[in-house]
Amino acid sequence: MNIKGSPWKGSLLLLLVSNLLLCQNVAPLPVCPGGAARCQVTLRDLFDRAVVLSHYIHNLSSEMFSEFDKRYTHGRGFITRTINSCHTSSLPTPEDKEQAQQINQKDFLSLIVSILRSWNEPLYHLVTEVRGMQEAPEAILSKAVEIEEQTKRLLEGMELIVSQVHPETKENEIYPVWSGLPSLQMADEESRLSAYYNLLHCLRRDSHKIDNYLKLLKCRIIHNNNC
Amino acid sequence: MKENVVSATVFTLLLFLNTCLLNGQLPPGKPEIFKCRSPNKETFTCWWRPGTDGGLPTNYSLTYHREGETLMHECPDYITGGPNSCHFGKQYTSMWRTYIMMVNATNQMGSSFSDELYVDVTYIVQPDPPLELTVEVKQPEDRKPYLWMKWSPPTLIDLKTGWFTLLYEIRLKPEKAAEWETHFAGQQTEFKILSLHPGQKYLVQVRCKPDHGYWSAWSPATFIQIPSDFIMNDTTVWISVAVLSAVICLIIVWAVALKGYSMVTCIFPPVPGPKIKGFDAHLLEKGKSEELLSALGCQDFPPTSDYEDLLVEYLEVDDSEDQHLMSVHSKEHPSQGMKPTYLDPDTDSGRGSCDSPSLLSEKCEEPQANPSTFYDPEVIEKPENPETTHTWDPQCISMEGKIPYFHAGGSKCSTWPLIQHNPRSSYHNITDVCELAVGPADAPATLLDEAGKDALKSSQTIKSREEGKAAQQREVESFHSKTDQDTPWLLPQEKTPFGSAKPLDYVEIHKVNKDGALSLLPKQRENSGQPEKPRAPENSKEYAKVSEVMDNNILVLVPDPHAKNVACFEESAKEAPPSLEQNQAEKDLANFTATPSKCRIQLGGLDYLDPACFTHSFH
Numbered sequence: 001m002n003i004k005g006s007p008w009k010g011s012l013l014l015l016l017v018s019n020l021l022l023c024q025n026v027a028p029l030p031v032c033p034g035g036a037a038r039c040q041v042t043l044r045d046l047f048d049r050a051v052v053l054s055h056y057i058h059n060l061s062s063e064m065f066s067e068f069d070k071r072y073t074h075g076r077g078f079i080t081r082t083i084n085s086c087h088t089s090s091l092p093t094p095e096d097k098e099q100a101q102q103i104n105q106k107d108f109l110s111l112i113v114s115i116l117r118s119w120n121e122p123l124y125h126l127v128t129e130v131r132g133m134q135e136a137p138e139a140i141l142s143k144a145v146e147i148e149e150q151t152k153r154l155l156e157g158m159e160l161i162v163s164q165v166h167p168e169t170k171e172n173e174i175y176p177v178w179s180g181l182p183s184l185q186m187a188d189e190e191s192r193l194s195a196y197y198n199l200l201h202c203l204r205r206d207s208h209k210i211d212n213y214l215k216l217l218k219c220r221i222i223h224n225n226n227c
Numbered sequence: 228m229k230e231n232v233v234s235a236t237v238f239t240l241l242l243f244l245n246t247c248l249l250n251g252q253l254p255p256g257k258p259e260i261f262k263c264r265s266p267n268k269e270t271f272t273c274w275w276r277p278g279t280d281g282g283l284p285t286n287y288s289l290t291y292h293r294e295g296e297t298l299m300h301e302c303p304d305y306i307t308g309g310p311n312s313c314h315f316g317k318q319y320t321s322m323w324r325t326y327i328m329m330v331n332a333t334n335q336m337g338s339s340f341s342d343e344l345y346v347d348v349t350y351i352v353q354p355d356p357p358l359e360l361t362v363e364v365k366q367p368e369d370r371k372p373y374l375w376m377k378w379s380p381p382t383l384i385d386l387k388t389g390w391f392t393l394l395y396e397i398r399l400k401p402e403k404a405a406e407w408e409t410h411f412a413g414q415q416t417e418f419k420i421l422s423l424h425p426g427q428k429y430l431v432q433v434r435c436k437p438d439h440g441y442w443s444a445w446s447p448a449t450f451i452q453i454p455s456d457f458i459m460n461d462t463t464v465w466i467s468v469a470v471l472s473a474v475i476c477l478i479i480v481w482a483v484a485l486k487g488y489s490m491v492t493c494i495f496p497p498v499p500g501p502k503i504k505g506f507d508a509h510l511l512e513k514g515k516s517e518e519l520l521s522a523l524g525c526q527d528f529p530p531t532s533d534y535e536d537l538l539v540e541y542l543e544v545d546d547s548e549d550q551h552l553m554s555v556h557s558k559e560h561p562s563q564g565m566k567p568t569y570l571d572p573d574t575d576s577g578r579g580s581c582d583s584p585s586l587l588s589e590k591c592e593e594p595q596a597n598p599s600t601f602y603d604p605e606v607i608e609k610p611e612n613p614e615t616t617h618t619w620d621p622q623c624i625s626m627e628g629k630i631p632y633f634h635a636g637g638s639k640c641s642t643w644p645l646i647q648h649n650p651r652s653s654y655h656n657i658t659d660v661c662e663l664a665v666g667p668a669d670a671p672a673t674l675l676d677e678a679g680k681d682a683l684k685s686s687q688t689i690k691s692r693e694e695g696k697a698a699q700q701r702e703v704e705s706f707h708s709k710t711d712q713d714t715p716w717l718l719p720q721e722k723t724p725f726g727s728a729k730p731l732d733y734v735e736i737h738k739v740n741k742d743g744a745l746s747l748l749p750k751q752r753e754n755s756g757q758p759e760k761p762r763a764p765e766n767s768k769e770y771a772k773v774s775e776v777m778d779n780n781i782l783v784l785v786p787d788p789h790a791k792n793v794a795c796f797e798e799s800a801k802e803a804p805p806s807l808e809q810n811q812a813e814k815d816l817a818n819f820t821a822t823p824s825k826c827r828i829q830l831g832g833l834d835y836l837d838p839a840c841f842t843h844s845f846h
Contacts, residue, residue: 058439062439080345082325083295083325093323095323095324096269096320096321096322097268097385097388097390098317205323205347205349208323208349208439211439215389215392216388216389216390217389219389220388220389225387225389226387227387227388
């Protein structure tokens with residue numbers, strides 16, 4: 001059998017092309033079932049990736065807030081109106097290291113996922129509203145778009161981690177609902193700016209929370225509190 | 228009286244006021260909280276700046292409340308952080324929650340409050356500098372030496388649980404340099420420096436920062452002395468690399484210089500100019516037009532080396548001059564045979580016509596009806612069974628029809644073509660043919676063209692049959708066979724005879740010896756007494772067929788039984804072609820006892836040998 005014959009060449013080429021086309025739609029590596037040793041490596045990669053994403057999202061949020069404040073609200077005391085303005089404040093999130101170490105792993109992960117889920121809608125509206133603004137600030141808009149996308153990816157990764165670490169977890173779709181959309185669309189500029197300021201303020205805070213929590217969990221789960 | 232009381236009271240008050248002013252006691256000025264920092268995200272400290280002093284001891288108190296709470300708290304620790312500071316311990320520190328705090332300054336005269344400060348611990352994180360920076364020079368044996376530095380994270384920072392993440396940065400410089408060399412070290416607590424100046428004293432510092440927060444201050448500088456023998460191998464490597472590159476460049480330059488042209492032609496091959504197949508531009512330059520034309524028109528008749536060994540040389544006799552054999556010997560091909568022909572000089576067309584030996588040789592190869600005896604001792608080496616090739620005849624007839632001018636009834640067949648298997652001669656034949664083709668006469672030109680084409684064709688067929696010396700002989704033999712015992716000998720013409728534009732003439736057979744050898748001589752008009760003016764042959768001519776070839780390359784001719792007119796060959800004064808055959812021809816002539824007169828037939832100036840005479844002589 002002459003492998004270099006023209007009919008074989010054609011079939012090989014066809015096979016190669018079809019494989020390449022199929023490979024584009026291949027899903028990520030499937031999660032290994034159960035707590036096998038091999039799964040730890042995959043979990044490590046998942047956590048590493050999640051930490052990178054959360055770190056990146058907080059950097060973007062911090063920059064976005066700084067730019068907004070510098071441009072629209074600096075020195076005008078808007079921060080006074082941010083007290084108790086975040087929609088995720090009802091979640092029982094740990095506020096120091098001791099509390100974080102006391103919370104159990106499963107709840108911790110659920111908490112993170114709830115926070116992430118609760119931010120899907122606000123981010124979507126943030127992008128929509130900023131895009132619709134007159135003289136939309138490009139720097140802020142681009143960051144908002146990026147944060148929205150990366151948050152979705154982080155949520156997917158977290159759901160993967162949860163399915164690996166706690167496969168028996170029932171899907172809990174409860175999360176705080178954000179209802180600040182009317183505030184973003186208010187006619188009064190002061191009120192509208194205050195709404196945006198609050199939203200960006202809360203985003204900056206919650207992204208930092210998630211980043212910190214994930215780094216805690218990573219050291220706890222992967223490195224056994226020995227980072 | 229009342230006025231005295233009032234004035235006294237006013238005086239007293241003013242005095243009191245004056246006394247107070249002289250003492251400088253005022254309510255305190257407004258303090259200001261100017262900085263809050265958390266070194267580990269577990270505690271934090273705030274510092275305030277007191278306002279103007281009222282002259283009296285002032286107490287400061289910091290009060291705060293947190294986001295989501297309404298209860299006011301006071302600073303738990305005023306001491307740890309130093310004067311005018313408030314330190315919040317672990318139990319008082321919360322992340323992701325806004326602290327609203329203010330400082331209250333009070334003294335006897337009054338108190339004043341600072342502005343509220345909104346503080347979130349999340350964004351005030353700044354660690355202490357790293358500790359225990361150690362620097363040393365390491366020089367392993369088989370590797371390059373380097374500067375090795377190591378440090379430890381500041382205290383009170385929890386890295387193990389992941390609560391805190393630290394990133395480091397180091398910088399160093401020679402003692403007297405102005406600029407620092409900074410390197411980011413990430414989360415590692417050690418670093419390696421490779422490029423150093425030997426013999427210098429270096430300063431090294433390190434600092435750190437949280438994943439989201441402020442950089443710490445630089446650690447205290449650590450000094451390190453680089454030893455003088457700190458070898459930098461990089462320079463040695465670079466020097467050797469440079470030398471090697473120079474050598475390679477020299478080699479390349481040398482190679483290019485030597486073979487530059489060939490390389491250039493390899494890369495940029497010369498554009499070929501227009502080339503006509505068979506066209507030699509050099510010939511044009513040299514002025515050898517006959518060769519050029521021959522190449523142009525007769526490219527299908529390439530000469531071959533096979534012909535070089537052929538013995539027969541084409542001899543041409545200039546009819547206009549005296550009738551002495553004017554053998555034109557080309558260097559390449561000594562002619563050995565002589566053909567007895569006589570060409571009318573008046574008719575130029577005759578040169579290009581069938582009468583011309585070359586043309587007729589080609590043409591007459593095919594249509595040879597009239598026998599013509601021809602003797603070429605050298606050409607034929609072996610006898611060959613003649614094939615019956617009566618196919619010649621129809622062609623001959625056709626040829627006859629084509630050339631009515633020159634022959635009365637196929638006179639062409641009566642010519643005596645000499646075969647020259649010299650490649651050059653064959654080439655020249657074509658040349659001659661072509662020359663004739665461009666001759667002055669129109670009618671002969673056309674005929675010549677046809678003749679030339681036929682000649683080409685025949686020569687082509689001859690050539691195409693076989694190659695090599697044997698091929699030549701076989702060709703000659705094939706000529707025999709084709710002629711069917713006719714002996715039309717194809718005579719590739721020499722270039723020179725036609726080049727000189729001399730009238731063609733044929734060589735007479737001088738004599739035939741008992742062995743059948745023919746000695747050919749140019750026709751001598753004086754001897755023959757024939758009028759120079761050629762006359763068209765009266766009737767068809769015939770050729771003597773070669774019956775066999777003898778050992779000495781002697782042709783044995785026999786008369787054509789179908790021949791009507793027997794061409795008789797007349798002996799004539801022999802002019803010696805410088806060859807062996809002449810001697811033999813001499814002998815042959817001497818042996819010839821046949822009646823020349825009888826054998827000789829004058830046909831339009833062409834003398835033929837009567838085969839009957841031969842038979843007489845032979846037998």
